[in-house]
Amino acid sequence: MPTRRQFLHQSALISLAPLLPAFLSRSVTAADAKKDDRVLVVVQLDGGNDGLNTVIPYADENYARVRRELRIKTDEIIKLDDSIGLNPAMKAAADLFNDNRLSIVQGVGYPNPNRSHFESMAIWHHARLAADDHDGNGWLGRAAELWQPRNTSTADSIYVGSDPVPVALRGRRANPISLQNEADLKLTVADPIASRATPDSPDLAAFVQRSVAQSFDAARQFRESNEARTASGENYPGTKLAEKLQLVSKLLQLGGSTRIYYVSQSGYDTHAAQLYPHAQLLREFAGALKAFLNDLKAAGLDERVVVLAFSEFGRRVEENGSAGTDHGVAGPVFLAGPRVRGGLVGQHPSLTDLDQGDLKMAIDFRQIYATLLERWLDIDSRQSLNGSFAQLSLVS
Numbered sequence: 001m002p003t004r005r006q007f008l009h010q011s012a013l014i015s016l017a018p019l020l021p022a023f024l025s026r027s028v029t030a031a032d033a034k035k036d037d038r039v040l041v042v043v044q045l046d047g048g049n050d051g052l053n054t055v056i057p058y059a060d061e062n063y064a065r066v067r068r069e070l071r072i073k074t075d076e077i078i079k080l081d082d083s084i085g086l087n088p089a090m091k092a093a094a095d096l097f098n099d100n101r102l103s104i105v106q107g108v109g110y111p112n113p114n115r116s117h118f119e120s121m122a123i124w125h126h127a128r129l130a131a132d133d134h135d136g137n138g139w140l141g142r143a144a145e146l147w148q149p150r151n152t153s154t155a156d157s158i159y160v161g162s163d164p165v166p167v168a169l170r171g172r173r174a175n176p177i178s179l180q181n182e183a184d185l186k187l188t189v190a191d192p193i194a195s196r197a198t199p200d201s202p203d204l205a206a207f208v209q210r211s212v213a214q215s216f217d218a219a220r221q222f223r224e225s226n227e228a229r230t231a232s233g234e235n236y237p238g239t240k241l242a243e244k245l246q247l248v249s250k251l252l253q254l255g256g257s258t259r260i261y262y263v264s265q266s267g268y269d270t271h272a273a274q275l276y277p278h279a280q281l282l283r284e285f286a287g288a289l290k291a292f293l294n295d296l297k298a299a300g301l302d303e304r305v306v307v308l309a310f311s312e313f314g315r316r317v318e319e320n321g322s323a324g325t326d327h328g329v330a331g332p333v334f335l336a337g338p339r340v341r342g343g344l345v346g347q348h349p350s351l352t353d354l355d356q357g358d359l360k361m362a363i364d365f366r367q368i369y370a371t372l373l374e375r376w377l378d379i380d381s382r383q384s385l386n387g388s389f390a391q392l393s394l395v396s
Helices: 004-019 023-029 062-066 088-098 117-126 139-144 192-196 204-228 240-254 275-298 365-376 381-385
Strands: 039-045 102-109 157-160 176-179 260-265 305-311 331-336 343-345
Touching: 039 240, 039 275, 088 102, 088 275, 102 365, 139 157, 139 260, 139 381, 157 240, 240 260, 240 275, 260 275, 275 305, 275 331, 305 365, 331 365, 365 381
Parallel strands: 039 260, 039 305, 102 343, 157 176, 157 260
Antiparallel strands: 102 331, 305 331
8 A cells, every 4th residue: 555655746746747748758759740730820919909000001191190199200110012011110020021921911800899808819719709609619729629630649739828728729629738938848857756667557656657757758858959959040039929939949840740839928908108118019029020930941940830920909090198099909910931921911991981980890810710720721610610701812
């Protein structure tokens, strides 16, 4: 009979085992991982990004009228064509745009918009408009369940962040995992128990011991391969978002068959004194995105990857009395990578033909989802999105 100390030790291992990066044991050693599998990386811009000061219709005289305190000077705007430009903090994104590695989809939203952060994000995560349909199973989680053949030993998706796994990745049979940072993968063996498991041990404790041993072994291999990997020469900015995307890059370079990665960047709820903090957020986003794609290019992996960046809604057209903006409706969505259709997609919404003071939505976000599912991940979008949506020419 095991002692109380042994029982507590085994119980601790059992509770800890799901949190350890056991998925790496397959990623590191899997011979059947297809190196040409297409990957989707999602960047969630939390808080409602002010699209009007991100993708700017500088040639429209109404822009200066509605944005008095927040107006970006015309000579500072990065011109993309003769009427549309980027916030000057987004030089790195402009470089991607000029290199045909960035697509900007304008006027994206959904019918009967909801200006609540929680409700609107739930709509984007579920890809379903009615609250009664928000059952905790997200569009990417449902999509992962359609992959054939199904391999439950590998993570369908990986979320890099300290928050709970986003609803978008969850599903009844989906297998998402969460990593807070690279330290989660750099485990060290503090107890010799991992070395005592035998391949044919039938009991639960031995099973857990083997799982833990495999996790530690995989973590060692990750650390060693990471240390031995030749640096691409790409310098990531010293930002939280860049750190997350750098970890995604390392996981992709490690190998494995996970096809969806998800990160988030918070801070976009800019109700007051918006100008400087919003520029800093955009600079962080653009710089991290460019460094990530250049890193993947140096590793020969960028052709496999498309990045989707979205926010739950845009902001009001008129600035408020606190030099900020309030919750709005439509906004731009970004797609990045060498396989995207570079350039501007759609027309910028009118600044005079408004819907209760908000930009009118022209493109349903589910059209973008359907396009990525069908044309990039090769998945039937109708089951994941609960309907058919017109696809766009966004990826090749």
